[in-house]
Amino acid sequence: MLRRLQSRAFWLGLIFGLAGILVLMKLPAFLDAYAAQSNKIVLAGDSALTARAKPLLKGDFPISATIPPLRAAPTREDLHARGASSIIALSQARDGLHVTVYAQDPSNAQATDLRRDLLPLNLQLRTHLAERQVHALIQIPVTVRSVSEKFGTVAQANAARVIAYMLLVLLYVLIIINSQLIMSSVAEEKTSRIAELLVASVRPSSLLAGKVAASVTLAVVQMIVWVAAAYAFGMQASPIPTHSGDNDVAFSLNGISPADVAGFVVFFILGFLQMATLFAAMGSLINRTEDLGSVSGPLFIPVIAAFFIALTALEVPDSPGIVACSFVPLIAPFVMFARIVVTSVPLWQVALSFAINAAAIWGIALLGGKIYRIGMLLYGRPPRLGQILHLLRG
Amino acid sequence: MLEAHALRKEFGSVVAVRDVSFRIEDGSTFGLLGPNGAGKTTTMRMLLDIYTPDGGSVTWNGRAISEGMRRRFGYLPEERGLYGKMKVRDHIVYFGRLHGLSDGDARTRTDSWIERLQLQEYAKRPCAELSKGNQQKVQVACAAVHDPVLLVLDEPFSGLDPLNADVLLATLNDLRRRGTSLILSSHQMWQLEQLCDRFCIITGGENRVGGTLAELRAAWPTRVIKVEPPTAALRAVLENVPRARPLPTENGALYYEVPASTELPQLLRTLVATDEVTRFDAMEPTLQEIYIHTVSQNAAAPARAGGSSD
Numbered sequence: 001m002l003r004r005l006q007s008r009a010f011w012l013g014l015i016f017g018l019a020g021i022l023v024l025m026k027l028p029a030f031l032d033a034y035a036a037q038s039n040k041i042v043l044a045g046d047s048a049l050t051a052r053a054k055p056l057l058k059g060d061f062p063i064s065a066t067i068p069p070l071r072a073a074p075t076r077e078d079l080h081a082r083g084a085s086s087i088i089a090l091s092q093a094r095d096g097l098h099v100t101v102y103a104q105d106p107s108n109a110q111a112t113d114l115r116r117d118l119l120p121l122n123l124q125l126r127t128h129l130a131e132r133q134v135h136a137l138i139q140i141p142v143t144v145r146s147v148s149e150k151f152g153t154v155a156q157a158n159a160a161r162v163i164a165y166m167l168l169v170l171l172y173v174l175i176i177i178n179s180q181l182i183m184s185s186v187a188e189e190k191t192s193r194i195a196e197l198l199v200a201s202v203r204p205s206s207l208l209a210g211k212v213a214a215s216v217t218l219a220v221v222q223m224i225v226w227v228a229a230a231y232a233f234g235m236q237a238s239p240i241p242t243h244s245g246d247n248d249v250a251f252s253l254n255g256i257s258p259a260d261v262a263g264f265v266v267f268f269i270l271g272f273l274q275m276a277t278l279f280a281a282m283g284s285l286i287n288r289t290e291d292l293g294s295v296s297g298p299l300f301i302p303v304i305a306a307f308f309i310a311l312t313a314l315e316v317p318d319s320p321g322i323v324a325c326s327f328v329p330l331i332a333p334f335v336m337f338a339r340i341v342v343t344s345v346p347l348w349q350v351a352l353s354f355a356i357n358a359a360a361i362w363g364i365a366l367l368g369g370k371i372y373r374i375g376m377l378l379y380g381r382p383p384r385l386g387q388i389l390h391l392l393r394g
Numbered sequence: 395m396l397e398a399h400a401l402r403k404e405f406g407s408v409v410a411v412r413d414v415s416f417r418i419e420d421g422s423t424f425g426l427l428g429p430n431g432a433g434k435t436t437t438m439r440m441l442l443d444i445y446t447p448d449g450g451s452v453t454w455n456g457r458a459i460s461e462g463m464r465r466r467f468g469y470l471p472e473e474r475g476l477y478g479k480m481k482v483r484d485h486i487v488y489f490g491r492l493h494g495l496s497d498g499d500a501r502t503r504t505d506s507w508i509e510r511l512q513l514q515e516y517a518k519r520p521c522a523e524l525s526k527g528n529q530q531k532v533q534v535a536c537a538a539v540h541d542p543v544l545l546v547l548d549e550p551f552s553g554l555d556p557l558n559a560d561v562l563l564a565t566l567n568d569l570r571r572r573g574t575s576l577i578l579s580s581h582q583m584w585q586l587e588q589l590c591d592r593f594c595i596i597t598g599g600e601n602r603v604g605g606t607l608a609e610l611r612a613a614w615p616t617r618v619i620k621v622e623p624p625t626a627a628l629r630a631v632l633e634n635v636p637r638a639r640p641l642p643t644e645n646g647a648l649y650y651e652v653p654a655s656t657e658l659p660q661l662l663r664t665l666v667a668t669d670e671v672t673r674f675d676a677m678e679p680t681l682q683e684i685y686i687h688t689v690s691q692n693a694a695a696p697a698r699a700g701g702s703s704d
Contacts, residue, residue, distance in 0.1 A: 189475075192475040192476065192477070192478065193471075193473045193474060193475030194475035194476060194477060195475070196444070196469075196471040196473060196475075197469065197470075197471060197474075197475065197489070197533070197536065197537070198492070199444055200442050200444055200464075200467075200469035200471070201465070201469075201489060201492040201493055202492055203461060203464075206461075377439075377444070
């Protein structure tokens with residue numbers, strides 16, 4: 001562990017990870033501000049009409065100027081001259097409000113938003129009702145009542161989903177990075193021929209266990225530093241917009257309970273132990289560091305599959321397929337954690353998943369230990385699967 | 395005392411070690427000889443419990459090798475390696491710690507080994523920057539830093555220049571004087587002759603001969619007699635020895651191979667009686683001759699031993 005802790009790779013990883021988190025936390029707000037700055041919209045039309053439309057549009061459209069009605073369709077140069085990405089031209093006809101959008105990028109015209117935002121104005125023009133009456137007509141009271149034991153409000157549920165998503169990404173990144181590191185460390189010991197000196201000093205199983213334990217310890221340290229940094233940076237970040245628009249979520253840990261955090265840590269450790277042991281064992285079969293990629297590739301498949309299944313679990317946590325996946329070793333650490341955060345998972349399911357995955361670690365450690373013991377002293381042509389199975393039986 | 399009894403190890407269909415037995419007394423030095431692929435490395439790995447024997451047993455003072463005992467052993471494998479980026483001193487300390495030394499103890503002993511092997515100027519340099527010979531000295535220090543009761547060295551002299559070989563030879567003699575039991579394999583017979591108390595020659599995964607050099611020589615069936623000058627009278631005396639065989643004459647001397655049972659004092663008296671003899675040598679076989687004879691005698695024996703591990 002000391003070697004790893006003193007290694008440049010660990011500190012670079014930690015620092016670049018922190019920098020990455022800072023960028024990820026600040027990037028949405030920065031991009032929003034940048035988009036608002038570069039996406040200037042000019043509102044054209046009769047001054048009385050634009051004065052009434054502007055407050056309705058301001059939430060979705062950054063209006064930079066209002067101009068009198070257009071005499072002719074503007075050209076691209078006209079938009080450039082005004083520094084605008086589009087001009088929204090309003091006019092009033094007998095059948096109500098007419099809107100024409102002249103946009104440099106027509107795919108960015110947001111017609112649906114325009115219809116929704118300008119609906120009150122159109123109603124007023126068509127029915128000649130007072131603004132207050134129109135508002136009363138279109139404001140249908142909608143109350144969302146949570147029947148979940150997990151969340152009291154929509155905002156809490158959204159916050160939890162966002163945090164779960166971030167933690168899943170973190171889990172994925174940590175497992176991928178650290179498993180790869182442990183594999184290359186084992187391969188380095190083998191290719192540099194120091195392996196035999198090591199296994200003469202310490203039992204291969206102890207050596208493997210020590211490597212995995214050191215790796216999991218450092219990964220937990222990395223995780224704590226990164227989560228703390230994300231939390232600290234997130235406290236200052238702008239709210240994360242949701243699709244509905246009226247339930248924006250600030251990054252906070254309010255949506256996640258201590259039990260969720262405990263679940264994350266427990267299932268992170270379970271997942272990490274399973275993957276790190278497998279990666280280390282397979283690393284012992286490598287004779288040339290160039291073979292690292294070809295050996296590690298197949299091992300990433302369950303990790304990637306688990307990540308995507310977990311993303312689905314955030315949406316449909318109680319579907320039978322997802323529930324089944326939350327017990328399967330290598331996949332469960334991701335899926336069960338996602339379910340824990342977004343739904344009330346029965347305690348027996350958590351306990352069963354934990355038991356199955358803990359037992360799987362034991363099985364993987366036995367198998368990995370055997371592969372490691374044999375692989376560390378196996379030189380020459382890389383062994384075929386049949387040979388490995390034969391040696392394992394022996 | 396280390397005792398290997400009827401050791402056997404198979405790798406699939408390949409029998410690397412068929413039947414190897416020997417005994418090493420405390421503080422003695424044991425030479426394990428054999429051609430490439432004879433099963434020496436596999437045998438050493440079984441002694442150190444790196445491989446579990448498929449048959450037979452290894453005991454230290456009558457008890458099976460445990461994790462605790464194994465930590466008191468040291469090993470210098472044939473294929474050597476170091477952590478290239480780790481500094482020399484840290485490397486030796488690390489192996490001391492792996493063998494159960496406290497941090498302080500490991501550092502103290504490391505400094506002593508660095509001095510003993512004349513590695514002071516490299517102590518703070520990464521191992522990868524050292525020459526092959528100096529890297530080998532670092533590996534010896536790693537294997538012996540914990541003052542092992544048993545040190546197993548597989549081809550310790552290979553790749554060393556004569557100066558470094560001398561340093562290693564002196565170090566091993568020093569360890570021997572301090573009571574460490576040594577097991578060595580080497581193809582440099584003269585170095586083994588200087589170091590070892592007992593030998594075992596294995597071929598085809600089986601031990602063929604074993605014992606002290608005197609015992610091996612005693613079991614040797616012939617002796618070579620050197621007589622000067624090469625006169626007809628002296629030649630006639632030698633021709634009369636039963637089953638004597640003339641060897642090519644070299645540097646003005648007669649060489650004859652005679653049975654080991656030949657009465658040499660009687661032969662010398664007969665030669666002196668000719669009044670012509672100026673020099674008489676009864677030459678005993680060297681370890682190298684015994685080795686070559688044993689290996690070539692057993693070359694025809696079925697030897698499926700070997701494989702990737704030795």
